[in-house]
Amino acid sequence: MNTNKLSTIQKDCAEATSGSIHLLSKLKDECILITGGTGFMGTWLAEMVAFLNDNHSFNSKLILLSESSQNFIVKAPHLAMRDDVELIECDIRNVMEISNEVSYVLHAAANPDNRMHASDPIRTMNVIANGTDAILKASLRLPSLKNILNVSSGLIYGPQPLDLDAIAENYHGGSDCGSVASAYVEAKRFAETLCSAYRSQYKMSIVTARPFAFIGPYQLLDKPWAINNFIRDSLMGGAIRILGDGETIRSYMYPSDMAFWLLRILVDGTSGLAYNVGSPHGIALQQLAEEITHNFTIKPKIISNFAGGRDLYKSRLVPDVTLAQKSLGLSMKVDIAEAIKRTLLWYK
Amino acid sequence: MPRILISDSTLRDGSHAISHQLNSHNISIYAAAAEAAGVPIVEIGHGNGLGASSLQLGESLISDMEMLQNARSHLVNSKLGIFVIPGFATINKDLSMAIDMGVDVVRVAAHCTEADITERHISYARQKGKEVYGVLMMSHMASKETLIEEAHKMELYGAEGVILMDSAGAYLPNDVHEKVSALVSNLTIPVGFHAHNNLGMAIANSVTAAEAGATILDGTVRGFGAGAGNTQLEVLVAVLEKMGYRTGIDLYKILDAADIAEKEMMKVIPTIKSESIVSGLAGVFSGFLKPVNRISDKYGVDPRDVFFELGRRQVVAGQEDLIIEVAMKLAQKQEEK
Numbered sequence: 001m002n003t004n005k006l007s008t009i010q011k012d013c014a015e016a017t018s019g020s021i022h023l024l025s026k027l028k029d030e031c032i033l034i035t036g037g038t039g040f041m042g043t044w045l046a047e048m049v050a051f052l053n054d055n056h057s058f059n060s061k062l063i064l065l066s067e068s069s070q071n072f073i074v075k076a077p078h079l080a081m082r083d084d085v086e087l088i089e090c091d092i093r094n095v096m097e098i099s100n101e102v103s104y105v106l107h108a109a110a111n112p113d114n115r116m117h118a119s120d121p122i123r124t125m126n127v128i129a130n131g132t133d134a135i136l137k138a139s140l141r142l143p144s145l146k147n148i149l150n151v152s153s154g155l156i157y158g159p160q161p162l163d164l165d166a167i168a169e170n171y172h173g174g175s176d177c178g179s180v181a182s183a184y185v186e187a188k189r190f191a192e193t194l195c196s197a198y199r200s201q202y203k204m205s206i207v208t209a210r211p212f213a214f215i216g217p218y219q220l221l222d223k224p225w226a227i228n229n230f231i232r233d234s235l236m237g238g239a240i241r242i243l244g245d246g247e248t249i250r251s252y253m254y255p256s257d258m259a260f261w262l263l264r265i266l267v268d269g270t271s272g273l274a275y276n277v278g279s280p281h282g283i284a285l286q287q288l289a290e291e292i293t294h295n296f297t298i299k300p301k302i303i304s305n306f307a308g309g310r311d312l313y314k315s316r317l318v319p320d321v322t323l324a325q326k327s328l329g330l331s332m333k334v335d336i337a338e339a340i341k342r343t344l345l346w347y348k
Numbered sequence: 349m350p351r352i353l354i355s356d357s358t359l360r361d362g363s364h365a366i367s368h369q370l371n372s373h374n375i376s377i378y379a380a381a382a383e384a385a386g387v388p389i390v391e392i393g394h395g396n397g398l399g400a401s402s403l404q405l406g407e408s409l410i411s412d413m414e415m416l417q418n419a420r421s422h423l424v425n426s427k428l429g430i431f432v433i434p435g436f437a438t439i440n441k442d443l444s445m446a447i448d449m450g451v452d453v454v455r456v457a458a459h460c461t462e463a464d465i466t467e468r469h470i471s472y473a474r475q476k477g478k479e480v481y482g483v484l485m486m487s488h489m490a491s492k493e494t495l496i497e498e499a500h501k502m503e504l505y506g507a508e509g510v511i512l513m514d515s516a517g518a519y520l521p522n523d524v525h526e527k528v529s530a531l532v533s534n535l536t537i538p539v540g541f542h543a544h545n546n547l548g549m550a551i552a553n554s555v556t557a558a559e560a561g562a563t564i565l566d567g568t569v570r571g572f573g574a575g576a577g578n579t580q581l582e583v584l585v586a587v588l589e590k591m592g593y594r595t596g597i598d599l600y601k602i603l604d605a606a607d608i609a610e611k612e613m614m615k616v617i618p619t620i621k622s623e624s625i626v627s628g629l630a631g632v633f634s635g636f637l638k639p640v641n642r643i644s645d646k647y648g649v650d651p652r653d654v655f656f657e658l659g660r661r662q663v664v665a666g667q668e669d670l671i672i673e674v675a676m677k678l679a680q681k682q683e684e685k
Contacts, residue, residue, distance in 0.1 A: 118504035119467050181500055222475045224506045229474065238477040243508055243537060315536070 005346065006078060009217065012256035012342070013051035015333050020260070021056055023329055026267040028058050030146070031101040035092050035135055036109035037064025038072035041151065041211070041258070043218050045106065046079045048259040053084055060084065063099065066109070067091055075218070092131035098138045105142075106266055107135050108151040114184065115224055121183035128187035129194070136198045136206075147205045149266040150195045153188045154212035154278060154319055166282070166320035169210070169274045192274070199272055207269030209262055212278025212319045215339050216255040217346040226285055227252060231340070234292050235347055239301035246286025246304055249316040251279040254334035254342070264328050275328070276319035283336055291337055295344050351594045353564045355389040355453075355511075355540070356382055356581055357573070358609060359419065360431050361566075364395035364574035364635050365618060369409045372418050374613045378569075379422035381605035385598050389453050391429040392419045395574065395635060396665065397457065398430050398446055399437035404668060412442065416449040427479070429453035434465045435666075439472050447476045455511065456502075457483035459664050460490040463498035467505045474506040481540070481564070482507035486664050488518040488631055492530040499531055499539075509538040509564055514553065515635075515665065517546025517576055517628040521556040532561030540564025543579045545571055546628025548620055550579040555587060569606035570617050575627060575634030577618025582606045626652040630659025639671050647675040654678060 017024070032049065034042050042064055052058040062085045066072070069087040073080040080087060092109040110128050111117075117124045132150065139145055158173030167173075175182040195206045213225070221232035227250070230240045253261075261277050269275055283291070286302070293299040324330045334342070359378055363370050375392065382390045392415050394400045394408045401408040408415070420428055430451050437443055443454070454473040456466045466482055473480045482502030487495055499510040512527060524541065531539045541557035543550040543566070554565050567584045571577030582602045585595050610617060623637055632655050640658070644651035657674045 114504045115467055115471060115506065118501040119464055179500065180497055181504060222471070224471070224474065224504070232475070233477040236477050241479065241508075 001076065001078060005217070008342065008346065009047050010051060012254070013048050014055070016048070016256040016260040017052070018333070020329070023264050024052065024267060027052065027060050027104070027263065029060070030103045031061040031063065031099065032104045032106060033063045033065060033098060033102045034106045034108060035065045035131070038066040038069050038087070039108070040218050040255070041108045041262070042066070043072065043076055043079070044255040044259040045262060046076070046085060048256070048263060050079060050082060050085070061101065062086070063088060063102065065090055065092070065095070092127060093134050095134045095138050098142060100143055102142055103144045103146045104266055105135065105139050105145070105148040106151065106262065107132065107148065110184070110188070112153070112184070113223060114181070117184040118180060121180050124183045125187040128184070128191050132191040132194055136194065136204070139204070140202055147207060147266060147269070147271070149262065149269065150191060150206060150208045151262070152192050152208050152210045152274065153185065154210045154276060154317065155185045156189050156192065156210065160316045160318070162314060162316055166280055166318045167276070168320035169276055169323055196272070205271040207265055207271055208274035209265050209277050210274055210319070211258065212276065212317065213250055213252050214255050214258050215252045216343050218255065221347060226250060227288060230289055230292050231343055231347070234296065234300040235344065237300070239303045240289045240292060241303045242285050242289055244304070244314065246284055246289070247314050248285045249282040249318060250285065250288070251282045251318045252336055252339060253277070253279040253332060254339040257332050257334055261324060261330050264330055265324065268328055270327070273323070275324045276321050277324065278319040278321065279332060279336070280319060280321045281336065282316065282318040288336070292340055295341055350592070351563065352558055352588055353388055353538070354581070354585070354595050354597060355391060355429060355564060355566045356387045356568065357391040357431070357566055357578065358568040358581070360391040360393045360397070361395060361574060361578050362568050362572035362613065363393070363408070365572055365577070366613065366615060367638065368394050368401065368406045370415070370613070371409055372414060375415055375418045376422055377612050378605065378609050379419045381601070381608045383423050383426045385601035385605050386596050387426050387602065388596060389427045389429045390419065390423055391431055391455070392416060393430055397433045397436055399442035400433065413445060413449065416446055416451065420450045427452035429455060432456045432469055434458065434469050437469070439469060443469060443472060447473070447478060451478065453479045453481070455481045455483050456507070457485050457513070460484040460487045460498060461494060463501040466502060470502065470505040470507050480507055481509045481511055483511045483513055483542070485513045486515045486633060487512040487527065488514060488516060488523065489662060492527045495527055496530055496534045499535055503535055503537050507537065509540055510535060511540035511542050511564060511566065513542040514544055515633045516631045517544030517550070517624070517634055518631040519543070519553050520547070520549060521552055524553045524556040525560045528557045528560040528562050538563045540566065542566035544573065544634050545576040545578065545618070545620060546624045546634060551583055551587060554579045554584055555591070558588065558593060569602070569609045570614060572609060572614060573618060573634070575618070575637040576620040576624035623651050623655060626655045630655045632658045632663060633665045635665060636668065636671065639668055643671045643675045647679040649675050649678040649682065
């Protein structure tokens with residue numbers, strides 16, 4: 001990775017932690033295990049911990065557990081080669097023993113790519129359900145365990161009613177459990193309930209985060225999500241194509257904010273509670289596309305899907321993050337315009 | 349006024365009707381006429397799609413690359429489309445070439461219960477910034493519940509619409525309404541319908557699909573296509589116009605395009621022959637018509653019996669080898685009598 005990119009990440013981490021370092025001080029001298037540690041989320045968490053160690057003497061140790069770390073070594077050699085980062089290759093479902101020095105567990109192992117959920121729904125469910133069970137069982141034996149953060153999903157709420165401005169943690173929607181598209185969501189719901197069961201039966205301290213949507217460096221542009229496609233198509237010099245009439249609403253958080261929020265929930269989230277993680281600022285896809293075009297001298301065209309004979313499907317997915325903001329003192333440092341600008345620069 | 353996106357497969361499905369012998373002149377002249385008529389999508393290629401030219405399915409007269417190159421040079425406002433069946437078309441050899449040639453629209457098709465095989469092709473085309481649709485072929489063979497599930501997979505892979513294909517011309521309007529409306533209510537992306545005319549229902553079925561919420565309809569001028577042919581495009585445009593739908597197609601110019609195509613490309617205009625009626629009733633892919641007739645003739649059996657037996661075996665495109673086996677068994681039975 002070139003020095004410009006490294007410097008960008010450093011600045012992002014500095015900005016996300018600016019004036020709030022003390023909120024993570026419990027991580028000092030601790031060992032954190034991150035499952036799914038080499039994915040998008042794990043990579044940003046590693047960047048953040050590395051930043052805290054290098055600039056604020058946190059002296060934290062990081063264990064990144066994943067099925068394969070080869071891509072990570074290529075993608076982030078500056079992290080992979082660090083003394084304070086250990087890479088472990090293991091199928092999450094087979095985790096038996098964790099180093100006794102681990103005091104915090106952040107369980108983020110799952111693939112959010114809905115193409116995989118459709119192609120292999122059984123594996124999707126298996127990894128989430130049995131992987132969560134395996135990591136919780138293994139964590140039971142940790143002598144100095146302080147907290148576990150189970151990374152769930154903002155999708156567990158099911159479709160957000162269009163007249164509901166933002167989804168709060170106490171909203172009880174649900175998905176169609178008979179649909180193949182629900183494999184990921186239902187498994188995530190199961191994992192949350194399993195965490196509650198472990199918490200109740202073994203008095204473990206387990207908190208849940210429900211992440212929504214993110215955009216920024218390290219996120220692959222081939223992912224089948226609107227903003228990724230918009231950015232990819234605009235970088236390729238093509239038109240930005242919007243499915244529907246552009247009124248679908250999404251919100252996006254920049255990943256350095258995401259990493260800070262997740263670590264904050266890990267250290268001080270209340271056991272048994274779930275916290276939404278994402279941007280509370282909804283943006284219509286049409287507006288999002290326009291925001292992207294502002295970054296180009298020759299602006300990409302925006303094309304709405306032609307086939308619009310009926311009322312086109314509209315959806316809304318925006319979290320209410322009041323709980324995280326008020327109880328954990330969290331805020332967003334990077335707005336959507338800046339997130340887009342930085343993502344485009346990263347990929348140019 | 350509701351809009352319908354028309355995809356014109358004259359230069360793709362029509363290829364079946366002339367054993368895939370479309371030449372450069374045919375493509376040039378029709379692509380130019382379709383462009384002039386304002387046809388939104390013009391689909392080009394071998395009848396079975398990109399990369400399908402082969403001894404088994406019939407060899408194209410000219411290569412995929414030549415066809416695309418030629419069509420591209422005549423299409424400005426109309427989009428250049430291709431039809432892709434994974435297995436016949438590979439990503440590295442065929443799809444990437446087509447994208448390099450400037451294709452705008454990629455339709456990735458699979459048998460109606462096998463959407464899983466479309467993931468890589470749909471993803472690849474989306475990654476290349478192309479407009480991508482999923483196509484469920486032989487959709488009369490699956491229940492609406494199965495079709496919803498398979499279409500849903502295509503949606504999750506990145507398809508921007510899903511088209512139900514009545515490859516055998518086996519649907520009646522009630523079937524169309526049931527299945528199209530089920531998809532419309534369960535998907536978040538547009539739904540389309542591609543009809544064949546074996547039972548004389550292509551226009552009626554297409555109109556029913558639109559009334560059930562489909563916003564993408566396929567057709568070919570003069571119904572140029574396999575067997576009894578497809579939905580006759582110029583008729584469809586006229587009917588839709590009369591019903592108050594907008595297609596963006598100039599009626600006079602699509603009528604002209606149909607006249608040109610008839611004169612330049614069609615040795616015989618598709619009609620509903622006896623075997624086509626039987627293939628529609630048996631639910632067998634219309635593209636089987638020519639090989640069934642040829643092989644039945646060779647083995648001295650009634651092609652109608654061959655169609656019904658193929659239907660009983662639920663054959664799908666790509667299983668043309670079975671025609672010989674069926675014809676041989678029927679011939680053997682005849683001898684035993």
